[in-house]
Amino acid sequence: MVGLSVGEKHFIQGGIAQDLRSDGRKRLTYRPIYVETGVIPQAHGSARVRLGATDVIASVKAELGKPSALQPDKGNIAIYVDCSPTAAPMFEVGRGGEELSTELSVALQRCLLGGKSGAGAGIDPTSLVVVEGKVCWDLYIDGLVISSDGNLLDALAAAIKAALSNTGIPKVDVAADATSDEQPEVNISDEEFLQFDTSGIPVIVTLTKVGRHYIVDATSEEESQMSSAVSISVNRKGHICGLMKRGGVGLDPSIILDMISVAKHVSEQLINKLDSEIAAAEASEEES
Amino acid sequence: MRCIFEENDVVCAEVRNFQHDGSLQLQARSQKYGKLEKGQLLIVDPYLVKKSKQHFHHLEQFGIDLILGRNGFIWVGEHVEARDSMVVDQANSSEQSRVPEEKNQTHTPLEMRQNICRIANAVRVLSTLGFSIDADLILETVELSSTVKIDIHDMLGSEFHVLVAEREPERRSLMGKRKR
Numbered sequence: 001m002v003g004l005s006v007g008e009k010h011f012i013q014g015g016i017a018q019d020l021r022s023d024g025r026k027r028l029t030y031r032p033i034y035v036e037t038g039v040i041p042q043a044h045g046s047a048r049v050r051l052g053a054t055d056v057i058a059s060v061k062a063e064l065g066k067p068s069a070l071q072p073d074k075g076n077i078a079i080y081v082d083c084s085p086t087a088a089p090m091f092e093v094g095r096g097g098e099e100l101s102t103e104l105s106v107a108l109q110r111c112l113l114g115g116k117s118g119a120g121a122g123i124d125p126t127s128l129v130v131v132e133g134k135v136c137w138d139l140y141i142d143g144l145v146i147s148s149d150g151n152l153l154d155a156l157a158a159a160i161k162a163a164l165s166n167t168g169i170p171k172v173d174v175a176a177d178a179t180s181d182e183q184p185e186v187n188i189s190d191e192e193f194l195q196f197d198t199s200g201i202p203v204i205v206t207l208t209k210v211g212r213h214y215i216v217d218a219t220s221e222e223e224s225q226m227s228s229a230v231s232i233s234v235n236r237k238g239h240i241c242g243l244m245k246r247g248g249v250g251l252d253p254s255i256i257l258d259m260i261s262v263a264k265h266v267s268e269q270l271i272n273k274l275d276s277e278i279a280a281a282e283a284s285e286e287e288s
Numbered sequence: 289m290r291c292i293f294e295e296n297d298v299v300c301a302e303v304r305n306f307q308h309d310g311s312l313q314l315q316a317r318s319q320k321y322g323k324l325e326k327g328q329l330l331i332v333d334p335y336l337v338k339k340s341k342q343h344f345h346h347l348e349q350f351g352i353d354l355i356l357g358r359n360g361f362i363w364v365g366e367h368v369e370a371r372d373s374m375v376v377d378q379a380n381s382s383e384q385s386r387v388p389e390e391k392n393q394t395h396t397p398l399e400m401r402q403n404i405c406r407i408a409n410a411v412r413v414l415s416t417l418g419f420s421i422d423a424d425l426i427l428e429t430v431e432l433s434s435t436v437k438i439d440i441h442d443m444l445g446s447e448f449h450v451l452v453a454e455r456e457p458e459r460r461s462l463m464g465k466r467k468r
Contacts, residue, residue: 003296007325011365014395015405022328023412024405024440032445 004221012225016210021222023052028266030217033158035277037166038285045167047281049159052219053149058141058159060167064186065138067129075128075136077113081105081143081156088148088220097145100152104143107153111204111233111242112160122201122233122241123164130172135186137169150219153231157204162278164201166285168193202235202242203270205263209251214259216266230259234267298324300344300355300363320344326396327353327365328408332415334360338422345423350403354423362421364408366400402440406430409443413452428459 004012015021025031031052040046045060067074081104083097091097112122128137141163143156170193175185208218208229215222223229228247235241240260245251293299301314301321316322337356345354346367355363396404410429414421429452433443442448 005297005325006294007323007327008298008329011326011328011396015401017395018398018401020398020401020405020440022405022408023444024402024409026441029441 004224008221009225012222013211016213016215016222019213021215022219025217027213027215028262030266030270030273033273033277035158035162035274035281036285037162037278037281044169045163045165047159047162047166047278049155049162051149051151051155051158051217053147054151054155055145055147056152056155056159057144057146058156058163059144060163061140061142062137062167062169063140064130064135064172064188067133067136071125072133073129074125075138077123077125077128077139077141079105079108079112079141079143079160081108081145083145083148086147087145091148104145104152104156107204107231107242107244108143108156108160110244111157111202114241122235123196124200127196128169130186131174135172135174148220150221150223151206151217154204154206154217157202157233158274161198161201161203161274162281164196165198165278166282167196169196170194199236202233203267203274204231204233204242205267205270206231207259207263209247209249209255209259214262230256230263232260232263232267234264234271236271238264238268240264293323298329298363300324300357324355324363324365326368327363327404330362330364330408330411330415332360332362332411332421334358336360336415336419336421337362338420340422342423347407347423347427350407351400352403352407354407354426356421356423362411364404364411366396366404405440406433406443409433409440413443413449417449417453417456419452419456425459 012022016027019026021027034050036048038046039048039057040059043059044062046058048055048057065076067076081101083091083101085092085097087097114122128139130136141160143159145152145156171189173187173189175187205216206218206229207214207216208223208226210222210225210227218226218229226247227249228245228251230251231244231246232240233242243260245256299316299322301316304313304315306312337358337360339358343356343358345356347354351367353363353365353367357363407426407430410426410433411421414425414429419425432452432455433448436451438448
C-alpha cells in the first residue's frame with residue numbers, strides 16, 4: 001500500500017459515513033471468504049483463508065508430551081503467529097513484523113485458550129490427555145500471514161478454526177501393564193484418527209472505528225484511518241470469549257457496549273458462513 | 289512548494305523525458321493535469337494498461353474522470369473542470385485557505401459515490417482476470433453489472449467474474465469483425 005493523500009483519506013472517511021465503502025461494501029459486510037483445508041499435508045491439520053487480499057495459513061501439529069504438574073488432566077496448546085516478510089513492506093525490514101506477530105499471538109491465545117486454568121477455552125484441553133499426569137498431546141498451532149490487507153485477527157481466527165476442523169489426532173494405545181512410576185509405553189496408530197469437535201471454537205469480529213461509525217473487516221487503507229478498534233471473540237452460543245481494544249483514542253463505555261452487541265449480531269452470520277465454507281473445503285479436499 | 293504539494297499527494301502528469309541516470313522529468317503544464325482529490329486510486333499491474341491516444345477520459349454519463357496511467361495507477365474520481373489558466377492564479381490564493389474547512393462539511397454525493405465504486409470495482413474485476421484495461425471495456429463491464437442488477441459489492445464475487453470472462457470471447461470476435 002502506498003501512502004494516502006488527503007483527498008483519498010477524505011474519500012474513505014466519506015464513504016464510511018455514507019455506508020458505501022470504496023469497494024461498494026456496507027459498513028457491516030465482510031469481504032468474500034475463501035477457505036481451503038489440508039494445504040500442508042505433513043501437519044496434522046491445516047487451512048488457508050483468504051479475505052480479499054489478506055491471505056493467512058494456519059497449521060496444527062501434535063506431539064506427545066507430559067502434562068504440567070499443576071494441571072495433570074489437561075494437554076498443552078501453544079499458538080504462535082509469524083508475519084512473513086512478503087506480507088507487507090513494513091515486515092521486510094529487520095524486526096518489523098515481530099511486534100505485530102506477538103500482538104496477534106497473544107490476542108489469539110486469549111480468545112481461544114481462555115484463562116490460565118484453562119477455564120472458558122474454545123478448545124477443550126482435557127480432550128488432549130492420554131494418560132492422566134503422564135502423557136498428553138501438545139498442540140502447536142502456527143499461523144502465517146502471507147499477504148496483509150487488513151483484518152489479520154479475524155482471518156487468523158477463521159484459519160485456526162478451519163485447521164482444527166481439519167485436524168486428526170492419531171489414536172494412542174497405552175500398554176496396560178504400566179506401573180505408577182514409570183512412563184507408560186504408547187503405541188501411536190497410523191490409521192485411526194480422532195477429529196476435534198470445533199463447534200465450540202469462537203470467531204473473532206474486529207470493529208474498526210473511523211469517525212463516528214464502525215466498520216467490520218477493514219482493509220489496510222481503512223485501518224490507517226481508524227481512531228480505535230475493538231476485537232470481540234464470540235462463540236456459537238453468542239457468548240463473549242475475549243475482548244481486545246487497540247488504538248490510542250479513548251472510547252466511551254456506552255460505545256464499547258454498543259460495539260459488543262453489533263459484533264454479536266455480525267458473528268452469527270460469520271459463523272454460519274465460515275462453517276459452510278469449511279464444510280465445502282473439507283468435502284472438496286476429500287474428493288481430490 | 290509544500291503549500292502546493294505534499295508527500296503522498298496524488299498527481300497526474302506527463303513524462304517529458306528520461307535523464308541519463310534514470311530519473312524522470314514530469315510536466316503538468318496544462319489545466320487538465322495537477323492534484324487529484326475526491327476519488328480513489330487503484331493500483332493494477334502496469335502491463336494491463338496499453339498505450340493509447342487518450343489516457344484521460346471524462347465519462348459524461350457518470351460525471352466522472354477516469355485516468356489510466358501506464359504505471360498501473362488508475363484514478364477514478366469526481367469530474368473536475370479544467371479551468372482557464374489566467375483566472376486561476378488570483379482565485380487560488382484566496383481559495384486555498386477556504387478549501388480545508390469546506391472539505392470537513394461536504395462529502396461526495398451518494399449517487400456519484402456509487403458510480404465511482406461501480407467503475408472502480410469494474411477495474412478490479414478486469415485486473416483480477418488479467419484483461420487489458422481500456423475505457424471501453426470498463427464501460428461495458430459497468431453496463432453489464434447494471435444489466436444483471438448486481439449489487440456494487442457483489443461485483444467482486446466469483447459469479448460476476450465468471451460472467452465477465454464468459455462475455456470476453458464474444459466481445460473479441462465482434463471487435464475482430466468490425467476491424468475487417
